[in-house]
Amino acid sequence: MTTKLVRDLMHIGVATCRADTLLVEAVRTLLHKDLESLIVLDENSHAVGMLSRREAVVVYGRSGADMREARTLAVADVMKPEIPEVPPDIPATAAVQIMLDRGIREIYLMHHGGGASWPAAVLRYEDVLRYLSAESEADVADLGAGAPRPSPIEAFAERYKLQS
Numbered sequence: 001m002t003t004k005l006v007r008d009l010m011h012i013g014v015a016t017c018r019a020d021t022l023l024v025e026a027v028r029t030l031l032h033k034d035l036e037s038l039i040v041l042d043e044n045s046h047a048v049g050m051l052s053r054r055e056a057v058v059v060y061g062r063s064g065a066d067m068r069e070a071r072t073l074a075v076a077d078v079m080k081p082e083i084p085e086v087p088p089d090i091p092a093t094a095a096v097q098i099m100l101d102r103g104i105r106e107i108y109l110m111h112h113g114g115g116a117s118w119p120a121a122v123l124r125y126e127d128v129l130r131y132l133s134a135e136s137e138a139d140v141a142d143l144g145a146g147a148p149r150p151s152p153i154e155a156f157a158e159r160y161k162l163q164s
Helices: 023-032 053-063 092-102 125-133 152-159
Strands: 016-018 037-041 047-052 106-113 116-124
Touching (some): 023 037, 023 053, 047 053, 047 106, 092 106, 092 116, 092 125
Parallel strands (some): 016 037
Antiparallel strands (some): 037 047, 106 116
């Protein structure tokens, strides 16, 4: 049995939101898409932080029953400025240990270039659990760098609901 690397189990495609998105809208996205977190992008689409469910719950904890002020907050007001990341070529078990040590449920693979960063993939508890429970490789064929995915034009068409 070969050692699984992060690149073998990662989930290609990362959910994002802009820093100026209202927190309530970002929370709706987290809930509707059953996500643990969103990578926050600035006006130039550079990754500047992460908003997880935890940050949203902290806002509620601070505001209590008076949610009027909390509903006016932007994601930038409450996000974490750091993004937990790992390289794709380390053992997945090492990445999982980092997640456990840091108390996080997702860890990201980021591209860096020209002074900018942007998210490429994520390794989530869900991905690890799917691999753990898989009865065959077919059960996790949609994970990892080799997973089949739509072409860029197909992805664009799907995103904007266009006919290709």
